[in-house]
Amino acid sequence: MERPVVVFAGPFGSGKTETAINYALQLAEEGQSVTLVDLDVVTTYLRVREVEERLREKGLKVITPHDLGDIDLPAITPQIWGALGGQNGRVVVDMGGSGPGARSMGQFSSHLKKVGYAMNLVINPYRPFTTTVEGIEKAGREIADSSRLQLTALVSNPHLMGETTLEVIDEGHLVVQEASGRLGLPIAFLCVRADLVQEVAERYGAPILPLNRYLLAPWER
Amino acid sequence: MAKILMKGNEAIAEAAIRAGCEAYFGYPITPQTEILEYMSRQMVELGRTFLQAESELAAINMVYGAACAGSRVMTSTSSQGFSLMQEGISYIVCSEVPAVVINVMRGGPGLGNIQPSQGDYFQMTKGGGHGDYHVIVLAPATLQEAIDLTILAFDLADKYRSVVTIIADGMIGQIMEPVELPEIEPPQRPDQPWALTGAKGRERNIITSLYLGGPNLEEVNLRLQKTLDEIKANEVRYAEHMLEGAEIVVVAYGTAGRIAQTAVKEAREEGIPAGLFRPITMFPFPYARLDEVAKSVEHLLVFELSAGQMLEDVRLATRDRLPIHFYGKMGGVVPSPAEVLTEIEKIASP
Numbered sequence: 001m002e003r004p005v006v007v008f009a010g011p012f013g014s015g016k017t018e019t020a021i022n023y024a025l026q027l028a029e030e031g032q033s034v035t036l037v038d039l040d041v042v043t044t045y046l047r048v049r050e051v052e053e054r055l056r057e058k059g060l061k062v063i064t065p066h067d068l069g070d071i072d073l074p075a076i077t078p079q080i081w082g083a084l085g086g087q088n089g090r091v092v093v094d095m096g097g098s099g100p101g102a103r104s105m106g107q108f109s110s111h112l113k114k115v116g117y118a119m120n121l122v123i124n125p126y127r128p129f130t131t132t133v134e135g136i137e138k139a140g141r142e143i144a145d146s147s148r149l150q151l152t153a154l155v156s157n158p159h160l161m162g163e164t165t166l167e168v169i170d171e172g173h174l175v176v177q178e179a180s181g182r183l184g185l186p187i188a189f190l191c192v193r194a195d196l197v198q199e200v201a202e203r204y205g206a207p208i209l210p211l212n213r214y215l216l217a218p219w220e221r
Numbered sequence: 222m223a224k225i226l227m228k229g230n231e232a233i234a235e236a237a238i239r240a241g242c243e244a245y246f247g248y249p250i251t252p253q254t255e256i257l258e259y260m261s262r263q264m265v266e267l268g269r270t271f272l273q274a275e276s277e278l279a280a281i282n283m284v285y286g287a288a289c290a291g292s293r294v295m296t297s298t299s300s301q302g303f304s305l306m307q308e309g310i311s312y313i314v315c316s317e318v319p320a321v322v323i324n325v326m327r328g329g330p331g332l333g334n335i336q337p338s339q340g341d342y343f344q345m346t347k348g349g350g351h352g353d354y355h356v357i358v359l360a361p362a363t364l365q366e367a368i369d370l371t372i373l374a375f376d377l378a379d380k381y382r383s384v385v386t387i388i389a390d391g392m393i394g395q396i397m398e399p400v401e402l403p404e405i406e407p408p409q410r411p412d413q414p415w416a417l418t419g420a421k422g423r424e425r426n427i428i429t430s431l432y433l434g435g436p437n438l439e440e441v442n443l444r445l446q447k448t449l450d451e452i453k454a455n456e457v458r459y460a461e462h463m464l465e466g467a468e469i470v471v472v473a474y475g476t477a478g479r480i481a482q483t484a485v486k487e488a489r490e491e492g493i494p495a496g497l498f499r500p501i502t503m504f505p506f507p508y509a510r511l512d513e514v515a516k517s518v519e520h521l522l523v524f525e526l527s528a529g530q531m532l533e534d535v536r537l538a539t540r541d542r543l544p545i546h547f548y549g550k551m552g553g554v555v556p557s558p559a560e561v562l563t564e565i566e567k568i569a570s571p
Contacts, residue, residue, distance in 0.1 A: 012228075012255075013226070013228055013231075013397055044251050044252050044335055044391075044395060045252065045336075045337075045391065045392070045395040045396075046395065046396075071334075071335070072251045072335050124226060126224070126225055126226040126399070127225070127226055127227075128225060128227060128231060128235070131225070159226070160224055160226055160399035161226065161397065161398060161399055162399075163224065163399045217392065217396045217479075218392060218476065218479075218480050218555045218556070218557060218558075219476075219479040219480045219482065219483045219558055220483075221557045221558065221559075
């Protein structure tokens with residue numbers, strides 16, 4: 001995934017934002033210059049903009065429509081165009097959920113085709129509409145059509161939040177692996193809660209992205 | 222896969238579908254729009270009725286119509302939209318037909334904002350519309366509870382032939398949690414001899430909320446009050462955490478209850494004897510049980526995402542026999558458990 005722009009797309013609630021944050025931080029830790037772009041025009045709470053200060057402190061450049069604060073307007077800040085130029089290091093894009101969220105990406109599609117992009121479909125097989133290969137296929141098609149971008153890989157994100165066990169990961173990842181075969185898309189990586197990484201790494205050869213949660217419910221803060 | 226990861230709004234919608242909701246009418250408003258969205262996707266697939274109305278006024282009157290026809294029916298909205306529905310809710314209650322209304326509260330008053338709030342407590346528990354009435358008000362604090370209470374809401378609506386509401390806030394609507402969905406079974410509904418199903422072979426039914434002349438309206442009111450007495454006697458629900466040996470008891474519901482639960486746990490870890498009383502039915506309010514709990518504690522701390530609305534019911538329950546402290550945040554501001562813990566600490570060592 002050495003392409004300048006890495007997009008995380010996926011059905012609503014599949015874990016795009018946490019994946020994008022953790023992935024961007026990993027690149028930054030490797031010493032790369034990284035800009036995280038919040039292109040989520042669908043979600044109303046628990047968005048990148050809530051933790052952007054924290055992420056800046058960790059060395060990320062972050063672009064969000066933060067001037068608008070807590071508002072549910074599908075606003076796209078023009079700064080995004082600057083970032084997507086690809087001259088200032090890597091760009092990680094957190095796209096809004098499902099077809100409606102992906103539509104906002106459409107305006108950038110011809111530009112992204114020029115600079116080169118990776119388009120990852122984040123899948124949590126424990127979410128209502130992606131528990132089956134058919135569901136994942138349908139979700140992927142909808143997102144590719146709406147964004148006018150091609151999916152290049154799947155990101156496997158099988159979890160039940162605090163109730164995630166190794167069995168949950170095993171069972172869920174199997175569904176994503178099946179989908180990977182059916183769709184002819186590789187699995188870019190498997191997302192695993194940081195404290196479970198070691199055990200999972202022993203089971204799978206696939207690259208693993210350790211996930212630390214940034215967006216918490218008020219009672220978890 | 223027994224468990225599934227759902228957003229609060231999705232969980233409420235799916236629970237309604239599993240409870241046998243046959244018709245849904247609604248109008249989009251953040252932070253509950255995912256209910257509408259989920260229903261638009263699933264209800265149609267199941268061959269049931271979904272209709273996006275032109276306004277909340279239209280939606281609640283469509284609910285009224287479907288309820289009169291004997292359908293299991295629901296609408297959902299957020300604060301501002303709930304205000305718009307009050308006239309219709311009053312009509313439905315007076316007509317004694319069952320309906321479920323979900324209110325995922327956001328900041329107010331006015332157009333407010335889209336952040337979580339509990340500012341509609343008065344409106345929801347004290348009547349809301351015109352005339353003498355209350356509706357049952359159920360307050361979930363977890364998504365599993367949101368599912369269970371949504372299913373219960375349909376059953377209670379049938380049982381008492383009235384409106385049952387869910388008082389959720391934006392945070393409950395928007396967070397995600399693993400939940401278990403009950404298996405679908407055909408819902409057991411009581412007979413509905415009153416329903417407008419076409420009068421073939423029987424006397425026609427009339428459903429109305431208009432009673433001009435004579436003592437009829439007083440009779441209706443007396444009957445509604447009798448139903449409310451039954452509801453108060455039978456449907457009080459609450460949850461209690463760490464009340465054993467508690468000297469400071471936090472009273473909180475919904476998201477505030479969830480935050481308070483974390484704060485109480487942390488207080489106990491510090492050696493402060495704190496506990497939590499979490500009403501689940503905000504109407505009927507658990508007056509008697511709270512009064513009982515208050516007898517063996519020294520302080521109550523009411524915590525709400527409002528200026529202090531449930532606070533009045535807590536004072537009524539305990540008749541101000543003990544010090545009642547209040548901590549509240551308004552306008553969509555949600556405090557952390559640490560902030561609630563600070564309030565508990567202040568009471569413990571003034």
